[in-house]
Amino acid sequence: MEQTLVILKPSTVIRGLMGEVINRFEKKGLIIAGMKMIQLTDDILAEHYFHLVDRPFFPSLKRSMMASPVVVMCVRGVEAVSVVRAMTGATNSRVAAPGTIRGDYSMSGQQNIVHASDSVENAEIELKRFFRDDEIFDYKPATIDALYGEGEC
Numbered sequence: 740m741e742q743t744l745v746i747l748k749p750s751t752v753i754r755g756l757m758g759e760v761i762n763r764f765e766k767k768g769l770i771i772a773g774m775k776m777i778q779l780t781d782d783i784l785a786e787h788y789f790h791l792v793d794r795p796f797f798p799s800l801k802r803s804m805m806a807s808p809v810v811v812m813c814v815r816g817v818e819a820v821s822v823v824r825a826m827t828g829a830t831n832s833r834v835a836a837p838g839t840i841r842g843d844y845s846m847s848g849q850q851n852i853v854h855a856s857d858s859v860e861n862a863e864i865e866l867k868r869f870f871r872d873d874e875i876f877d878y879k880p881a882t883i884d885a886l887y888g889e890g891e892c
Contacts, residue, residue, distance in 0.1 A: 740892055741819040742772060742875070744865040746854035747810040749803060752776075756844055757810055760853065763840060764814055767826065768886040773813035773875040779804050787868060796849075803849055811869045817892050820862055823855045 745764070747757055765771065779787075784801050791797050814823055828839025832851045835842035845852045856862035866875070883892070 740770075740815050740817055741859060741862070742813050742815040742866065743820045743823050743856045743859075743862040744854070744869060745812045745814050745823060745856075746869075747812070748850070748852055748854060749806040749809060750845065750847070750850040751852050752807045752809060754844075756852070760840055760844070761810075761812070763826065764812075764823070767822065768816060768882070769819060769822065770815040770878075770880060771812055772815045772877065773870050774810060775870075775874065776808045776810050777869070778808045783868065787865070800849060813866055813870055813875045817887060820856055820859050824857065827853050827855045 747760055751757055751760055761771070761774075781801065784804055785792055788797065788800065791800065816822060826840055828835030828841040830841075830851060831848040832841040832845030833848070835845070835851075837843065840853055841851050856865050880886075886892075
């Protein structure tokens with residue numbers, strides 16, 4: 740099974756939406772394999788958003804990502820990266836489809852509720868940035884046979 744990084748951004752934490760967003764991933768059948776609350780730092784944001792550091796909006800992005808703690812999660816499932824990306828919706832929440840997390844909970848391109856890894860390769864890199872090996876758990880939920888057909892996982 741694939742695993743991916745999800746960050747519940749300060750806009751989620753401050754607005755009290757953590758449980759609702761986590762619940763949507765769980766209801767979909769994704770497995771929360773690791774989760775913790777952390778305060779992001781200048782260094783980790785510069786590393787995580789290295790491709791945006793020279794953009795004029797980066798200082799604003801950094802301030803918004805440090806406005807409160809965030810929740811980082813390792814989410815696991817068959818094709819987890821693409822499933823999570825589909826669930827989160829377009830980065831600019833104003834154009835995100837209704838029914839997606841951003842489409843339902845956000846009106847902003849920056850205060851857009853969640854970060855989700857955009858590829859299997861980046862998920863691996865990003866998970867290592869936020870989790871030690873002993874913070875990600877490999878377990879089989881009792882519901883797994885009701886989530887996937889025979890041979891799917």
